Amino acid sequence: MATRPTRLPFDLHVLEAFLGVCEARSMALAAQKLAMTQPAISQAVADLEARIGVKLFDRSVRPLALTPAGELMRQRASALISEARQIATAIRHTARGRLALIRAGLVDSLSRALTGPIATFLVSHAEHVSVQSGLTAAHAGALLTRNLDLFIGVDDMSDVEGFDRHEIVTEPYILVLPPKQKIPRSVEDLEACAEKLPFIRYSARSKTGIDIERHLRRLHVDLPPGLEFDTPFGVSDMVARGKGFAITTPICLAEAALAGSDVRTAPLPGPQLKRTLTLVSRRQELGTLPRDLTKACKSSLEASTLAPLRTSMPWLDADLRV
Amino acid sequence: MATRPTRLPFDLHVLEAFLGVCEARSMALAAQKLAMTQPAISQAVADLEARIGVKLFDRSVRPLALTPAGELMRQRASALISEARQIATAIRHTARGRLALIRAGLVDSLSRALTGPIATFLVSHAEHVSVQSGLTAAHAGALLTRNLDLFIGVDDMSDVEGFDRHEIVTEPYILVLPPKQKIPRSVEDLEACAEKLPFIRYSARSKTGIDIERHLRRLHVDLPPGLEFDTPFGVSDMVARGKGFAITTPICLAEAALAGSDVRTAPLPGPQLKRTLTLVSRRQELGTLPRDLTKACKSSLEASTLAPLRTSMPWLDADLRV
DNA sequence: CCCGCAGTATAAGTATTTCTTATATTAGCG
DNA sequence: CGCTAATATAAGAAATACTTATACTGCGGG
Structure with a gap:
């Protein structure tokens, strides 16, 4: 047939055949289990290998052995088939019953600040409440796949239709450095600082990490890779230990709850970067x-986190607002 | 053909056709993009709907609209196709270059204690280090799908071949209650306590939560659902706030780093439960x-967490060991 | 070391699925 | 209300998947 765009090199029934062989260690046994003939299985697997261009089985030994690529294929294919099996069931069960369960996701940087208040609020609205911490992207994915009912995070999924969004707080990104370290006041100072101290990063798995990298690229500031973390604590702890400096936010720093730490904080040199x-x-x-939960979160956050932050960093003033 | 066991109701190329229609809002346009004819697309989608038994498109309007089930299908199918596309590439790139990147996963309950030490150790072994916090199950899944190179968690995947395991620490589960609360000394006392105070749970998404629920079932202790969290902080904070009592571990309690808290701790009544x-x-x-990283973790954990725990809970003595 | 058994690979043909062409039906806009 | 554009359906063609028959190969036992 004419060249068909981006056609996948395999289909699910081929992967089922492949997985059957992996499990049975035999094409003949797999054929029995799948109600097919042994040559059908043999040809399907051989065709799969040809399309991918990689050997999945070592046929020079008995019983059949998986190659390393075959082992990886087995893992990935197994996950894919499992997910595919769930799709039909999930589609059929979209009709939903009463609100017995609420699953709320919370970005790591608000975990300590809002887990208690959110749970306290939700427990009066559902019999069963689950509050889950993690990265915004994971929460967004979970919301999309209906593994969460709502989440609070950095990304508001504004490019996806069908969702409501309530802003809770906007805050600026700031510099955080080890104690006694000279504070950079310009982008040039920032680059000079990076020559003496490593830059501690947020992982690109987090929206915060992505925003910071994009901002640095806009400033044409190129900091070499080194340490990266996906929790506010990881980043903040390394700075407190004197291992480097970082770009973070006041709420992330508060979330890290570093005991007895006197890291230095300062406005980010150059154009401002904020997150909501x-x-x-x-x-x-x-x-x-x-909407009601949003109001409760704003109140709680202002009292527990923002007011203390304004006290410790008076230069934040109007940049930190609910 | 004869009844074939557990055959999936769709294949990837049908999902590609379906997704093409979702994106183009037209079967004719989707056909163009997929180098097929419009009736081929129409029949493929209709057949998919028949096999699933659910309408995915609303054809009583123009342009075509997705039904709610169709929207869910779009999300799930999109993820599936995306994952399938990555499989072939990943299989081909199993030939691996030098160790430029190490991705380490760390269970939440050790995040504050070990993130710094692990990063410090690994940064001398790889150019790029990523340390990720999360639940053990997620780390295990990520290790299996090669999104992590190693992890420290509660589950040691002992049922899966091809992995090495190094024990770091074994600790008992303990009771934690609000200040001034009477300590239950027997299983009966525990049940009486649960009548006055809610039981704060770890989510079943965590291995710790699963182990605790299984232990309670073995004791025939049935505590109603209420609040559940997937972080040590969430559980501990709710106890500190007087909202209930919990079963946790000394390391989880230490990890929560509750400032100025005087929650009460006690041995778990009845048979002992431990985790490694x-x-x-x-x-x-x-x-x-x-192996080297394991040694480094043991040393660091002993100094930073276990010694202080033995001081604050002398009754732990030999139950807490590396 | 050789033979036989059990398993896989291959060739050829059949059955099933997928797709195309032709055309009927329907939504919606002017 | 009529026309256009899009989808659905029928029938047949093309492609794919599978079966049957049989050749080839690994390995264990004598």
Whole structure:
């Protein structure tokens, strides 16, 4: 047939045949289990190998052995088939019952600040409450795949239709350096600083990490790779230990709850970079609960985190607002 | 053909056709993009709907609209196709170059204690180090799908071949209660306590949560659902706030780093329950690095966490050991 | 070391699925 | 209301998947 764009080199039934062989260690036994003939299995697997261009089985020994590539294929194919099996069931069960369970996701940087308040609020709205910490991207994915009912994170999924968004807080990115370290006041100073101290990064798995890297690229500041973490504590602890400096946010720093630490903080040199934390939920599925929860979070956050931050960093002033 | 066991109701190329229609909002346009004819697309989608037994498109309007089930299908199918596309590439790139990157996973309950030491150790073994916090199950899954090179967690994947395991620490589960609360000394006392105070749970997404629930079932102790969290901080903070009591471990309690808290701790009534934290990596892929890292973790953990715990809870004595 | 058994690979043909062409039906816009 | 553009359906063609028959290969036992 004419060249068909981006056609996948395999289909699910071929992967099922392949997995059957992996499990049975025999094409003949796999054929029995799959109600097919042994040559059908043999040809399907050989064709799969040809399309991918990689040997998946070592046929020079008995019983059949998986190659390293075959082992990886087995893992990936198994996950794929498992997910595919769940899709049909999930589609059929989209009709939903009463609100017995609420699953809320919370970005790591608000975990300590808001886990208690959120749980306290939600426990009066559902019989079963689950509060899960993690990265924004994971929460967004979980919301999309209906493994969460709402989340608070850095990304507001503004490019996806069907969701409601309530802003909770906007804060600027700031510099954080080890004690006694000279504070850079310009982008040039920042680059000079980077020559003496490593730059401690947030992982690109986090929205915060992505935003910071993009900002540095816009400033044409190129900092070499080194240490990266996906939690506020990881980044902050390394700075407190004198291992380097970092770009973070006041809320992330508060979240790290470094005991007895006197890291230095300063405004980010050059153009300002901010982030907004937003509560995201599916439109029209939870009534007024998302809006009410947002109000409760704002109140709690202001009292527990923002007021103390304004005290310790008076230069933040109007940049930190709910 | 004769009834074939557990055959999936769709294949990847059908999902590609479906996704093409979702994106183009038109079967004719999707056909163009996929180098097929419009009736081929129409029949493929109709057949998919028939096999699943759910309408995915609303054809009573123009342009075509997705039904809610269709929207869910779009999300799930998109993820599936994306994962499938990556498989072939990943299989081909199993030939691996030098160790420029190490990705280490760390269970939440050791995040504050070991993130710094692990990063410090690994940074001398690789150019790029990523340390990721999260639940053991997620780390195990990531290790299996090669999104992590090693992890430290509660589950040691002992049922999976091809991995090395190094024990780091064994600790008992303990009771933790709000200040001034009477300590239960027997299983009966525990049940009486649960009548006055809610039981704060670890989420079943965590191995710790699973072990605790299984232990309670063995004791025939049935505690109603209420609040659950997937971080040590969430559970501990709720106890400190007087919202309930919990079963946790000394290391989890230390990890929560509750400032100025005087929660009460006690041995778990009835038979003892313990957990072991283990470093897991693929066999023969990282040389002596896993063993060396294990030693470094033991030393650091003993100094920073276990010694202080023995001081604050003298009754732990030999139950807490590296 | 050789033979036989069990398992896989290959060739050729059949059955099933997928796709195309032709055309009927339907939504919606002017 | 009529026309256009899009989808659905029917029938047949093309491609793919599978079966049957048989050749080839690994390995264990004598």
